[in-house]
Amino acid sequence: MGEKTTVAKKEEKELYGVLAHFDTPEALLKAVRKVRENGYTRFDTHTPFPIHGLDPAMGMSRSKLPYLVFCGGLGGVATALLLQWWTGAVDYPLFIGGKPFFAIEFATPVTFELMVLFSAFTTVFGMLILNGLPCLYHPLFTVKSFERASDDSFCISIEAKDDRFDKKRTVEFLQSLGSSGIELVED
C-alpha cells in the first residue's frame, strides 16, 4: 500500500475520476461523510461487503424496490386467478371429482406459488435494473488495485464529471482524509 498517486501516463485517454483506498470500514465511513459534506455528488464507495450505516453517510434514501415487488406479487395473483378461472371455468369446463369449475379454495396453492414467483423475478430483475447491472465494463476495472475492493479494501471513487472535481484538489482532499492509496482512473 506504499503506492501513492500515480500520474496519468496516456494523455489521449479521458480521466474517469479518482479511486481512494481506506483500510477499515470506520475510516471509509468517516471519509465518505466528509466527501459528501464537501459537496461532491458523483461519488461512490466500493466495499467487499455491505457496511452498516453507509446509506445515510452517502446520503441515500431507502431503496424503492419493495414497492416494485409488491406490484409484481399482485401481478402474480391476478395471473394465477385468471389462468385457473379461464382455463377451468370458461375455455374448457370439465366435471372432475364433483368439484366446482372454479373455486378460491383449490385455486389458492397455485395462486400463492405464482405470487412468490412473480415477486421473486421482480426482486432480482428490479434490483439489477436499479443497479444498472449487468455492466461488464467499467473504468474502475482498469485499475489493478481495484481488485482489492472485493477482498479487504474499502474504496471511494469520485468521478471527474462531478462539478467539484479538480484533479489536484480532489486528490489532496482524499489524502487528507487518511486514504492509504489513491489512483487516477482513466476511461
Added chain:
Amino acid sequence: MSSVSEDAANQLSRPQLVLGGQNFHTVTEAVSRIAEGKTPKAWYLAFAITSSITAILGAMLAYLVATGVGVWGNNQPIGWAWDITNFVFWIGIGHAGTLISAILFLFRQKWRTSINRFAEAMTLFAVACAGIYPLFHVGRVWVAWWLFPLPYSQGMWPNFRSPLLWDVFAVSTYGTVSLLFWYVGLIPDIGTFRDRAKSKIKKMIYGALSLGWRGSGRHWRHYEIAYMILAGLSTPLVLSVHSVVSFDFAVSIIPGWHTTIFPPYFVAGAIFSGFAMVMTLMLIARWIFKLENFVTMVHLDNMCKIMLATGTIVGYAYATEFFIAWYSGNAYEKFTFLNRAFGPYAWAYWIMVSCNVISPQLFWFKSLRSNLTVMFIVSIIINIGMWFERFVIIVTSLHRDFLPSSWGYFSPTFVDILTFFGSFGLFLTLFLLFIRVLPIIAVSEVKGVMPQAHAHGDSHH
C-alpha cells in the same frame, strides 16, 4: 459474583462466529483456495465414483423410458411407492437449505453465514434429484411439458383441481426462486473470484457471472433490500412447497393420508431431514477442507438443537395422528394406524420411530452435541429415518385398501433400488462440481459478521 456465575456470563457472551484471528483478507484466502488450488487427486477419485453412480441413474431411467413404468415395483393397490417416497425425501432435504438461508436470515441468526451457501447448493441439487421421480413416473416423459398450462394442439388445459398440478407449480417455483436466491447471494463472491482469477478465461467467465459487480455502495443499497425480500419470500415458499407436497396425500380420503396436521407436519419433517443432510455433508467438508474456523462448534451445536426441535415436532405429529385416529372412533383410521405399527410394515414403522423420534433425543445432552462422531452417526440415522417416514406414510396407507380383496404388498425391483442409489450419485456429482468452481462459504456475508466489520465498534445488535 461467584465463579459459577462468571462462567455463566462467559457462556452467555455472544460467541465468535469466525475463529483463528482472521482478518478480511485471510477469509477471502481461506475460502478461495478451496476452488483455486490444484484439483486434489481425491477429488478426481470421488468424482469418478459419483459420476459412475450417476451413470447408473441414467441407465435405469433409459431402461424405464424404453420399457415402461412397469419396471418399477409399483402395483395394485400400491400405485405410489419408491418413486414418490424418493421425491418427497429429496424435496424435504432441500428445505433445510432454504431454512438456513432465508428463515435464519430473517431471525438475524448470524451463525448461518458460514453454512448458508453450502446449504443453498444442497437445496438446488436436491430439488434436481427430486424432480426426476414424478417426471419419469408420468410415463411418457417426452410430453411432460403438458403439465404446464401451455396452449397446445388438443386445446385442453391441465386440471387445476389436481394436487399433482399444484406440485408442478410449487416445485418449479421453489427450484426457480432457490436458484435466484443462491445466485443473488453469489454475485459479490463471484466478483471476488473474478478479481483473484489468474487466467484470462476464468476472469471472463467469473466476470460475466458476476455481472460486473463492483461492490458499489449504491448497489449494496438495493442488493441488501433484494436479499431481504428474497428471504421474506422464500420463507412462506418453503412452507408452501412441502404443504403442497402433503396435499398430494391429504386431500384424498385415504386413511393415514387424509389428516389436517399434514401440512405443518410435513414442513417440520422436511426441515428435520434437511438439517440432517446438511450436517452429514458439512462434517465431511469441514474435515476435508479444514473449515474448523468457519464451521465452529457453535454452528454444529445450533444445528443439533434445530434437529432436536424439529425431530420432537415430528414426534408430536406422530403422536397426535395416533391419538386422533383412536379419538375419531373411525374404524378405518384406527385400523390404518394399528396396521402401521403392528402390520406387515411394522419393521419400517419402528425404524422410522426410532430414527426420527428417539435418536435426536440424544441432543438434549451438551456433551453429545459437541461430539462429532455422534453428530455424524445421528445425522445419517435421521436421513434413513426420514426416508422411511415417507415410505411408511405412502405404502402402508395404500397396501390395505378398503376392500380386503385388494390388499397387497410392495417389494422394490432392482430398478427402484438402483434409481434411488443413482440419484445420490447425481447429488454428489453436482456437489463436487460446485466445490471446485464456486465459493462454498459466503465470503462477503462472513466478513459482515466479523467484529472488524462494525464501524461503530459495536460487535452486534
Added chain:
Amino acid sequence: MKVTDKFKLESATIQKARTPLIALAVVGWLVSLAGFAINRDQFYFSYLVSFVYVLSICLGALFFVMIQYVTTSGWSVTVRRLAETVMVNVDILAVLFIPVAIGIPTLFHWSHPEVVNKDLLLQKKAGYLNTTFFIVRAVIYFLVWILLTKQIYGNSVSQDQNGNPSHTQTNAKWSAPGILLLFITGSFAAFDWLMSLDPHWYSTIFGIYFFSGGGVSFVALLIVIAILLRRSGYLEKAITVEHYHDLGKLLFAFTVFWTYIAFSQYFLIWYANIPEETIWYIHRFEGSWKAVSVFLPLGHFLFPFFALISRTAKRHLVFLPAMALWILFAHYVDIYWMVMPTHAHHGPNIKFLFLDLATLAAVVGTVGFVFVSRLGKNAIVPVRDPFLEESLKFENV
C-alpha cells in the same frame, strides 16, 4: 448507553390503571351473575369463550418467553418482562376455570351418560371423554403451566436483585422441555375445551390452530401494553421504534401463520368432503354464521396482511397498536366462532348477547387487575439481564 427511563411503575400509575380494570371486573361479574340467573346455558357458553380467549393469550405469552430464552434472543429483552407478567397469570386462570368445570353438563353433551348410551361413537370415546378424566387433565395442564410460568418468572425476577447471569441459563434449560410440554398440554386443552364441544368431530391440526391464534394475539397484546406504558411516560427509550418494528414483523408473521394453519384445516376438509368432517364447517356456514366465516379470512388475514406489510405501518406508533387491537378483536371472533355454533339453543344465527360482553369484562378485568398489580411489584424491564445492553442498542437493518 445510559437509559433514563423509569423501570419501576409509580404507585399513581398503578392506581390509575387498576381503577378501570377493577370497575370492569366488578360490573362484569355482577352482570354475569344476573345473566347466570336468567340464562344459565348461555352464561356457560359465553364464559367459555371469554375464558379460552384470555387463556390462549397467556399461553401465547408463555410460548413467546420460552422461545426468547431458547434462542438467547437479544432484541426482545426490553419487552420480555411485560410478556413474563402476562404469562404468569395462568394461576388466576386456573381459578377462573372453576365455572367451566361446573358447566361441563351444559357445555359438553358427552358428559351425559344417557346421550352416550345412544351414541356408538361416544361410547368408543368414553375412555377419554368423561367428566372425571376431563377434570384430571385440566388440573394437569394448569399444574404444568403454573410450574413453568412460576419458575421462569421467578428466575427472571431474582436476576433483577442479584444480577446473576446463571438465571438466564436456568430459564433456557426450563424453556427447551417447557416448549414441548406446552405444546402437548396446550393441544390437549384445545381438544378438550374446544374440539370436544362437537365430540364427533376431529382434526389433528386443531392444537396448532389454537396456538397460532393465541400467539398472534399475544404479540398484539404486547404491542398494546407497551404503547400504553409509553403513553404514561414509561419505557420511551427502552422500547424504541426498532422494537416496535420487530414486534410488528412478528404480528405480521403470526397472522400469516394463523392463516396458513386455518387454511390447511379448512382446505383439507373442504377438498376431501367427508361428511363427518365437513359438518363442523357446515354449522358455521349456516344462517348468519356464514358472515362470521367470511369475516375470518378477510378480517383475520387479508386486512391485517395488507395493513401491516409496509415498513412504515410497522413503525407507526399509532397505526401499529390500532392494528394490534384489531387483531385482538379478530381473535375473539375466531374463538367465538369455534365455540358458539355448537350451542344447541343458539341455532343457525348469531345472537351476540350482553352475557358475551359481561363475561369478557369479568375475565379481562380480573386478569388485567392482577396483571397490573404484578407489573407494579417488580421492574418492568429485566434490569440486570446480560443481554439488556444489546436490546437497548438494537436497530433493524
